[in-house]
Amino acid sequence: MPSDMTVNSNSSKRQGLAQVVYTIGRRKGRVPGFDWSDRIAHWTIRIPLAGLLFYYGQQKFPSVFTSPGDFGVPAALYILAAFAEILGAAALIVGGVIETFRPQLGKFRLAGDALTRIGGFAGVAAVTGVIIYFYWGALTIADLQVMALGLSAFMLLRGNKYGRKATQRA
Incomplete structure (x- = not known):
């Protein structure tokens, strides 16, 4: 059974990835992968x-x-x-x-x-x-x-x- 620490670290990793994707998308003015x-x-x-x-x-x-x-x-x-x-x-x-x-x-x-x-x-x-x-x-x-x-x-x-x-x- 995972501890509370593992659940919190996975959640923060997901939030970190979402923030990176959002930041990359904001730099170009659009979401990555939707240039077409x-x-x-x-x-x-x-x-x-x-x-x-x-x-x-x-x-x-x-x-x-x-x-x-x-x-x-x-x-x-x-x-x-x-x-x-x-x-x-x-x-x-x-x-x-x-x-x-x-x-x-x-x-x-x-x-x-x-x-x-x-x-x-x-x-x-x-x-x-x-x-x-x-x-x-x-x-x-x-x-x-x-x-x-x-x-x-x-x-x-x-x-x-x-x-x-x-x-x-x-």
Whole structure:
């Protein structure tokens, strides 16, 4: 049977190891072993948001040309929303590809950031219109739209600068 001294020394060894790992992680600004995650993690936001925007846009697209004013929305807004959702989804994906490969030339990085922000703006504009026109009185059933609005606003406000300092370059 181990004595109390052995249990305490094992516990202090574990705490010491945890402190070393924490200190190493703090020196580089990230946890050891997860250096790859900032190149991949942004896809966990982009893919669902782009898929949702594309899905909503492709549902609207056939009626854009035949009867755009059927839902009580002005025809011009309906057409703009359909194009914003389709093109916004494409902009989010292309901006993500640029973010993943992180080219050294600053113009490409700026283009990727701009595409991400444009895709976020398109999502904010389209989803805000949907919430105002269809769900304003009953926001409790607009949970998916509110989530899409929040993710779009995140992409609009942060662009490709999340997950690391804006001045840090990989």
